[in-house]
């Protein structure tokens with residue numbers, strides 16, 4: 223039955239079937255880079271780090287969890303750069319040093335493989351030009367990417383016409399590079415990649431509460447349009463999840 227095959231994806235039966243001696247890790251091959259490389263000379267913007275925003279995120283965990291909800295209406299107010307930096311740190315920031323191709327982050331990941339890259343469609347962030355960026359977690363900075371015509375419409379169309387995806391202050395677009403996970407887990411990678419994505423987005427929900435913003439997880443999107451928007455090739459890297467973020471509307 224077709225459903226049974228799809229349901230098997232959710233099980234861990236594959237672990238008993240696989241011969242892990244064939245993985246790249248067990249063949250002694252080096253792990254893929256923890257951060258997608260970028261061309262020398264790329265324009266990089268340093269982000270304020272945790273020392274620069276001691277008062278951000280001081281909501282209690284209980285308050286953040288109690289207030290968590292999906293928000294699809296946003297005010298026109300811009301997000302401050304500190305606030306965006308906090309959201310990026312909360313979702314993919316590096317927690318401690320990089321050892322042999324591993325970097326611990328603020329979210330967990332199976333085998334510490336962290337297969338995601340974070341792209342941002344920035345619409346209204348103080349101090350940033352509207353445009354497409356990629357977060358560089360190793361240096362806590364933003365890489366400026368090629369400009370996209372009518373970014374709001376492109377973002378909404380990438381999300382199957384869900385207009386609010388182009389109506390916030392910034393939309394997070396996460397891609398996965400499965401090779402990072404496959405290096406250790408081979409064909410057992412795909413379920414854990416999906417599980418990992420949930421942690422990232424949940425941290426975004428909670429961190430948004432702490433900066434007076436809201437977000438909404440988006441898993442209904444046009445794969446080809448979303449990949450094209452961020453320049454992912456659709457094979458080695460492709461979009462897995464999106465989340466628009468905006469300040470909460472005035473009451």
Ligand SMILES: Cc1cc2nc3c(=O)[nH]c(=O)nc-3n(C[C@H](O)[C@H](O)[C@H](O)COP(=O)(O)O)c2cc1C
Nearest residue numbers: 290291292293294381384423438439440441442443
């Ligand atoms: C994996 C996942 C995918 C989702 N995809 C969408 C989406 O494409 N569009 C949307 O409007 N909401 C989406 N949502 C938000 C859910 O509709 C929302 O979480 C649910 O209605 C419960 O509301 P709450 O988050 O306020 O508790 C998604 C949520 C999750 C966890």
